[in-house]
Amino acid sequence: MIPKLIVANWKMAIDLDAVRVFEREWNGGPAVTTADVVVAPPAVFLHHAAVLGGVSLCGQDVSIHSMGAHTGEVSAAMLKALGCRYGIVGHSERRSGHSETNALIAEKASRLETEGLRPIICVGESLLERQSGGAESLIATQVTESCSGLSTAPIIAYEPVWAIGSGESASPDDVVVMHRHIKRTLDRAFAADVPVLYGGSVNPENCTQFTAHPEVNGLLVGGASLNARQFWKLCTSVGGER
Ligand code: PGA
Numbered sequence: 001m002i003p004k005l006i007v008a009n010w011k012m013a014i015d016l017d018a019v020r021v022f023e024r025e026w027n028g029g030p031a032v033t034t035a036d037v038v039v040a041p042p043a044v045f046l047h048h049a050a051v052l053g054g055v056s057l058c059g060q061d062v063s064i065h066s067m068g069a070h071t072g073e074v075s076a077a078m079l080k081a082l083g084c085r086y087g088i089v090g091h092s093e094r095r096s097g098h099s100e101t102n103a104l105i106a107e108k109a110s111r112l113e114t115e116g117l118r119p120i121i122c123v124g125e126s127l128l129e130r131q132s133g134g135a136e137s138l139i140a141t142q143v144t145e146s147c148s149g150l151s152t153a154p155i156i157a158y159e160p161v162w163a164i165g166s167g168e169s170a171s172p173d174d175v176v177v178m179h180r181h182i183k184r185t186l187d188r189a190f191a192a193d194v195p196v197l198y199g200g201s202v203n204p205e206n207c208t209q210f211t212a213h214p215e216v217n218g219l220l221v222g223g224a225s226l227n228a229r230q231f232w233k234l235c236t237s238v239g240g241e242r
Contacts, residue, residue, distance in 0.1 A: 006038065007199075010225065012042055013223070031054045035236075037055045039052060043060065046084065056085045057083045058086035058087060058088060062074060062079060062117075064108055085117060086120055089120070089121055089122070091122045096161075102145030106146050124160045124163075127161070151190075155217075157220040164201070169210075172213065179196045182194070195217035197217060199221065202219050207234050208238060
């Protein structure tokens with residue numbers, strides 16, 4: 001069985017003390033052997049997260065610029081220099097809070113690809129879009145436009161906006177339907193298959209309802225990834241051998 005990819009997105013929801021507690025608890029426990037684990041800390045804590053055992057590092061966002069006079073921005077090369085293998089782009093909090101378009105997200109994804117980092121491109125519909133029956137066409141547009149210009153397969157994270165941080169995850173059936181739709185949309189776009197993760201109110205209790213399906217290649221976890229014990233429990237309950 002191919003191991004599932006479990007990505008922790010710490011957002012800006014953690015302080016330095018909590019990062020240190022996470023490190024102590026994570027490194028004090030047994031290694032996760034049943035999943036590939038990735039942590040996306042705030043950029044300023046990347047060097048702290050680098051000590052986490054058995055974990056790959058990920059940026060939460062990246063600049064569209066390669067370098068230069070861009071105050072406050074973090075380039076793909078900087079993420080790489082700090083050990084990142086992945087970078088998240090197009091999270092709904094960036095799409096809505098920073099008016100990020102699919103075209104801009106595609107540029108960011110290309111920056112990551114150029115530096116040899118694998119983009120994790122987030123897509124997701126709002127509740128209104130789902131209720132109006134427009135979710136599938138919206139997701140197809142998001143996926144196609146956000147991947148344009150990439151020459152190697154990225155990772156897609158399907159995160160319905162209404163499920164993020166709400167405590168109300170999407171139903172596993174709806175997730176499987178959307179993951180199939182995303183895979184179909186990108187069929188033949190790249191030489192390799194595109195893994196699709198689910199994100200939105202995933203926790204140790206509900207995670208296997210999603211990962212039990214072969215269409216779900218892993219999870220993007222926000223709130224439930226901030227506590228090492230809880231996140232470890234989630235990672236170890238997801239089946240699969242390395
Ligand atoms: P959540 O966040 O697990 O807290 O819902 C997921 C995400 O935004 O990536």
